[in-house]
Amino acid sequence: MFQEQQLVERGGRTWGGEDAGLGADDTQLAARAARESLRVQIARIERELAAIVADGFPYIPVPAAVSSQQAPALLDMEQLERSRDRLAARLQELRALASARAEHERSAHELLERMKLEPGRHRFVRLPVSDLGQGGCGVWEVRPRLGLIGMLADWWQVKLSSGCP
Secondary structure, three states: OOOOOOOEEEOOEEEOOOOOOOOHHHHHHHHHHHHHHHHHHHHHHHHHHHHHHHHHOOOOOOOOOOOOOOOOOOOOHHHHHHHHHHHHHHHHHHHHHHHHHHHHHHHHHHHHHHHHHOHHHHOOOEEEHHHHOOOOOOEEEEEEOOHHHHHHHOOEEEEEOOOOO
């Protein structure tokens, strides 16, 4: 797994801010390394967000871009940390949405299988293909075969509608 904190090695010494006797140049190097680490973390989180939205489209909404800056600016450590934390919170929300959507699709697939195995127990049940994660506007439906005669004779079948009206 990717390590959250990165250390920068320079000339046999490791810079991470642990040394109490850091000079001005050493402090700048440590701050630069910390900013770079935060930028790498933010980039990783943004890639994960993009992957979740792309995989779940159109059922998972695209996060709205929130910009607190009026013009381009170099962010300081505090702003980078806030940005990372905001993105991490959004990532958790999207993961929960993706998980809920996957569970919804799984239960819809199970219902379709039960409808196909025992159509008589699922009379007049309608299942949109969008619930199965498929595109289009078709609907799986349990109907009586031969209309009223099939309903009286208990002949049921599962049919997929032809699509949009």
